[in-house]
Amino acid sequence: MNHLLNIVRKELKELMTIGSFVSVLIMMFVFMGAGSMMGDQGESITSPSDIGFINGDGGLWADRTEEFLISIYVDTYGISEEEARGFVKVMDIPLDDGAAIVEGMRSLGLDAAIAVGPGYSSNLDNGIRAVISEYYIFTNPGLLGSAGSSITSLMIGEISDRISQALVSEIADPDLTPFLLSPIKGTDAHTYIDGELHSGVRPLDISMGVMNQTLMVPVVIMMVIMMIGSIVISSMGNEKENKTLETLLTMPVGRTVIVTGKILSAAIMGLVYGIMYMVGMMFYSKGMTDIGGLGGSSPADLGLALGPVDWLIVGTMVFLAIFCALGLCMILGAFAKNYKAAQTMTVPISVLAIIPMLLNMFASWGSLPTAIQIPLFIIPFTHPMMVMQNLMFGNTAVVLAGMAYLALFAMLTIFITVKVYKSDILLTGIGQTKLAKAFAGKRIR
Amino acid sequence: MDALTVEDVHKVYGDREAVKGIDFSVRTGEIFGLIGPNGAGKTSTLRMMSTLLRITSGRITVCGHDVATESDEVRKIISYLPEDAGAYKDLTGRAYLKFMAGFFADGAEAEKMVAYGMEMADLGDRIDSKVDTYSKGMMRRLLIARAIMPAPKVAIMDEVTSGLDVINAFEIRKIIRKISEQGVTVIISSHNMFEVDMLCDRVAMINDGRTVLCGTPGELKERFNASNLEEVFVKAVKG
Secondary structure: OOHHHHHHHHHHHHHOEHHHHHHHHHHHHHHHHHHHHHHHHHHHHHOOOOEEEEEOOOOHHHHHHHHHHHHHHHHHHOOOHHHHHHHEEEEOOOOOOHHHHHHHHHHHOOOEEEEEOOOHHHHHHOOOOEEEEEEEEOOOOHHHHHOHHHHHHHHHHHHHHHHHHHHHHHOOOHHHHHHHHOOEEEEEEEEEEOOEEEEOOOHHHHHHHHHHHHOHHHHHHHHHHHHHHHHHHHHHHHHHHOOHHHHHHOOOOOHHHHHHHHHHHHHHHHHHHHHHHHHHHHHHHHHHHHOOOOOOOOOOOOOOOOOHHHHHHHHHHHHHHHHHHHHHHHHHHHHOOOHHHHHHHHHHHHHHHHHHHHHHHHOOHHHOOHHHHHHHHHOOOHHHHHHHHHHHOOOHHHHHHHHHHHHHHHHHHHHHHHHHHHOOHHHHOOOOOHHHHHOOOOEOO | OEEEEEEEEEEEEOOEEEEEEEEEEEEOOOEEEEEOOOOOOHHHHHHHHOOOOOOOEEEEEEOOEEOOOOHHHHHHHEEEEOOOOOOOOOOEHHHHHHHHHOOOOOHHHHHHHHHHHHHHHOOHHHHHOEHHHOOHHHHHHHHHHHHHOOOOOEEEEEOOOOOOOHHHHHHHHHHHHHHHHOOOEEEEEEOOHHHHHHHOOEEEEEEOOEEEEEEOHHHHHHHOOOOOHHHHHHHHHHO
């Protein structure tokens, strides 16, 4: 037989285990799920949604602006004029009363509204650029959801173009060319957030700002969990391979002490890694913020900054999550017969860390459907990854429930680890059980 | 008083019974050999004696303490040396002995224990080298030193000279005889029946998870009219 073929066949036989395929399949489903979720979010952005229109001017151009808005809905979404009129909700609210605008938007279930104020028509008639204001209610729908605010801005741009075309056909004054090309200043944005109407920001700016501040924690947590997970599981594999574990287990010391000692030392390493990564990520984040336009709005300027108690909660959550990860790793490591087997055991931990991190990048807790929230809640690493956003937007119940769950999960994993350390599995692995024989040992044929 | 008793011990892994009924007892200060072919159940029996594996049925006592119900007490008086055991590779020989001594004593007593361990290991300057630079013989001497430095009442050693050259195996056997003279009960397992013949006061022969014979090498050889234990074993198993 060809020597190369002989070696390849032997290597493939060793590598193609059910376990390795399951790991890859899980990762495939994770990415498929994330892609599908992003697709759903994208679909919700590209489908027509209600928009408010406040006419504070009453002039001809204000009426035409409303008509342009309706025609943009017709052209963009391919719907009838009648359907388009259903999406444009005309609101009769004075523009100097921000609270009334927000209240009016809320009562109509609107996230966005545009408004033209007094002098709008006369400005356009007199060759002066007019202003269309944007109003948003920020509901923390995540980065993808917030992208909807860009569509409103684009619509204002389109309105400006249509007004420009109308003006050009009516006025033929070369001195007014700059005005005719861009008759609307669409930069007057207001966003209602956490009880206050902030000027000069849109939801997407806020989401980007929040993400810049909060993305660091999930990434660091994911990296720390993957790293310490690998260290702990590999160390267990090494201990078994070198039989140092057998010696250790015959020492006159309780199994609880051995488990706690191993977890505590790995947790300290995890914290050290976490701090080091955090420092690096802070520089990265600062660099990103310094690049114009990528920084978004500062959450602190919008009253979303975290206080000392919030940071204490974040720290506690991270510490508990590390404990949970280590508990899981110790349990998985107990089943690893040697160093090589230990390497594949790290996959479930990595998957559990990647899922919430990916979701956290594109969506917020509140924007997720219950069917996703439930499995996400069960994954312990979700809670420290989403805690900053949840604290910023006042989801205290989710934070407290998550903390209680993490504490319970950590205790449970340590309890199970001690049980495993007291059992034969630690030395014999699962290779001796009927279940293991039916599953783990089988190779793909 | 017997240092160790094993009464009708069974061990089942999943649907496989590895130990199907083993009985023997070891007197205080004896060097006792557990012999049999690979897969006979020697390691499982030693692991049950050392509190590492649960006993499926039967009873084992060490110096009167039940292994199943008084495992903490048993661990205080035994030392177990697994087959092909290693030490923590990033530690030096001295640091490894210190780490292990820490489980038995503190302060001056622990220092004394380490000094005794270093003397037994007899590694010279290499005691301060990292363990992963040790040869197999040096590693085994370090591990034996670790096993005997806390002065256990019972030392359990699995295939203690397996894979060692003649000189190293000879040195290890010398150490085992020495600690036995100091009153430590030693139980060794081996599939090398010549070694057991030379070293052990009494032996138990195990085959297919069961005790086949038990006695002094001399008695067994006389009973089966054999010149060595290997011959005894073959005659006992094949009839």
